[in-house]
Amino acid sequence: MRKLVSIMKLTRIEHSIMLIIAVIAAEILAGGLPGLPVLLLSIITPVFLSMSAFAINDYFDIKVDRANRERRPLVTGELRPADAVYVTVIAMAIGIGGSIFLSVYCLVIAMIFAVLSLLYSYKLKELPLIGNAYVAFSMAIPFIFGNYVVSNTIYLPIILIFSLVFLSGLAREIDGSVRDFNGDIKRKAITLPKIIGRRNSAYLAFLLYGVAIALTLYLFLNVRPFEGNAVFAVLIAISDIMLLYSGTVYACLESRSYGKVRNISLAGMALALVGILISAVV
DSSP states (O other): OHHHHHHHHHTTHHHHHHHHHHHHHHHHHHTOOOOHHHHHHHHHHHHHHHHHHHHHHHHHTHHHHHHHOTTSHHHHTSSOHHHHHHHHHHHHHHHHHHHTTSOHHHHHHHHHHHHHHHHHHHTGGGSTTHHHHHHHHHHHHHHHHHHHHHOSSOOHHHHHHHHHHHHHHHHHHHHHHHHTHHHHHHTTOOOHHHHHOHHHHHHHHHHHHHHHHHHHHHHHHHSTTTTTOHHHHHHHHHHHHHHHHHHHHHHTTOGGGHHHHHHHHHHHHHHHHHHHHHHHHO
């Protein structure tokens, strides 16, 4: 049981819950939920690919995590590096295998992100902005994936939601590189803060949050089923406030609060996903 809990920590299972919400919301917006077998497969694929991506990331990041995140299971010894490799291979196989029974588009998306997750952990994360963009893209792509589960046509609401999740995810990742600056210096990673400075990077992240928030306002004013939706308005407003607060803390370089706002920004994005899902259902 203890090892299972450690694996859940390794694979950041809380992120998988957000992926499930994103896929289901996209399926509803694109035409309605599929039958139960297809629905389960559409959930299994992104969840297990996400698990594999986080596992292999921790495998390559042991040295950095010793400097920045001492409680990660590979650092504490709860799991061995070999365990992370086993989890990666098994989860990736399940994820890609599940997509085979969906559309060709879904299979292509699954394969591309499986490869990118390996490249990211090995090298892409050390490249300024490119690594951040990959992570943000992985947060947003479940909406495109869910759309293609039920339809071969991509819909405008899905594109707009993809864009706002990508932008807020990119902002959060840039703030993350500001937070992990010292550890990244030790492993000689060329991150955005190293090139343009921590303050300028935080300002850029704040700007990206602002554009994402503007998109939520556009959805509320112009795009069904979000147009005039009171539930969407309330949940998104709370989410926007949380993201703005997080961005402000980083822009002010309040380093003592980085750990706290990291969870606040994640909670804000999760709340936005819940708002999108409820709006789609209602």
